[in-house]
Amino acid sequence: MKLMARIPVAAAALLVLASTTGCTKLKARDQLVKGVQSFKAGKFEDAVNHFQTSINLDPSYATARLDLAAAYSSQVIPNLMTPENLKVAHAALDQFNIVLENNPGDLVALRQIASIHRSIQMFDQAKADEAKVIQAAPNDDQAYYTIGVIDWTQAYKNATTVLAAAGMTDMGDGNPKKPKDVCMKIQQQNTQLVTEALQNLQKAVDINPNYDDAMQYLNLSYRRKADIECTDDNARKADLAKADDWVVKATGVRKHNEEEKEKKLGGGVQM
Numbered sequence: 001m002k003l004m005a006r007i008p009v010a011a012a013a014l015l016v017l018a019s020t021t022g023c024t025k026l027k028a029r030d031q032l033v034k035g036v037q038s039f040k041a042g043k044f045e046d047a048v049n050h051f052q053t054s055i056n057l058d059p060s061y062a063t064a065r066l067d068l069a070a071a072y073s074s075q076v077i078p079n080l081m082t083p084e085n086l087k088v089a090h091a092a093l094d095q096f097n098i099v100l101e102n103n104p105g106d107l108v109a110l111r112q113i114a115s116i117h118r119s120i121q122m123f124d125q126a127k128a129d130e131a132k133v134i135q136a137a138p139n140d141d142q143a144y145y146t147i148g149v150i151d152w153t154q155a156y157k158n159a160t161t162v163l164a165a166a167g168m169t170d171m172g173d174g175n176p177k178k179p180k181d182v183c184m185k186i187q188q189q190n191t192q193l194v195t196e197a198l199q200n201l202q203k204a205v206d207i208n209p210n211y212d213d214a215m216q217y218l219n220l221s222y223r224r225k226a227d228i229e230c231t232d233d234n235a236r237k238a239d240l241a242k243a244d245d246w247v248v249k250a251t252g253v254r255k256h257n258e259e260e261k262e263k264k265l266g267g268g269v270q271m
């Protein structure tokens with residue numbers, strides 16, 4: 001009789017536990033909804049508080065974790081290297097990394113981590129992040145494009161810095177009149193960057209033949225290649241000819257893309 005009396009009590013305890021768990025999850029869901037509303041209204045700090053509360057209620061709530069990371073990420077100001085901005089950036093990175101611990105192939109988290117590292121000028125790490133994106137999604141044209149742009153950006157900075165030290169400005173034609181020692185210094189700093197930029201940008205175009213932005217950076221990258229043709233003026237001119245070809249291709253593709261977009265809109269205004 002005692003055993004039979006205990007069975008309903010145990011069942012009741014399970015019902016109470018299930019009810020409590022369900023109530024907690026509902027509260028977590030409510031906080032998530034409020035966080036999304038704040039996020040859409042541009043109230044990112046309020047959104048962070050709601051998402052964090054949601055996670056406190058339900059630590060396994062993956063959606064709330066990802067949204068919390070996004071709320072932090074939205075507050076990161078690119079290229080602002082203040083302690084406050086870096087603190088927010090690292091808070092976002094911490095949350096995205098927790099997402100990856102549970103789902104290593106989460107493309108949203110991988111892409112956002114790469115974006116944050118670019119924003120705080122950790123360019124080598126950002127390229128490594130984009131490589132992880134490519135590993136998870138081999139046909140991600142934007143990841144290849146981004147690596148190419150980072151390489152070009154670093155190469156451009158190197159070239160203009162060396163030229164400025166020699167009292168020269170970048171003319172975009174390889175600066176054929178620059179001294180040999182200046183050319184060799186640029187060549188030493190930029191050969192690998194330019195090679196990698198061209199390879200990745202070409203890959204982006206191979207995947208997406210209508211990628212006009214990638215074509216524009218191919219133009220710019222060939223001009224950086226012209227910088228390092230120190231003893232071969234014919235090679236420099238060939239690089240510039242390729243750069244001009246990519247300008248023409250990019251212009252044509254951009255016009256085509258705009259026409260296709262116009263057709264989809266039917267001549268109306270996109271809201």
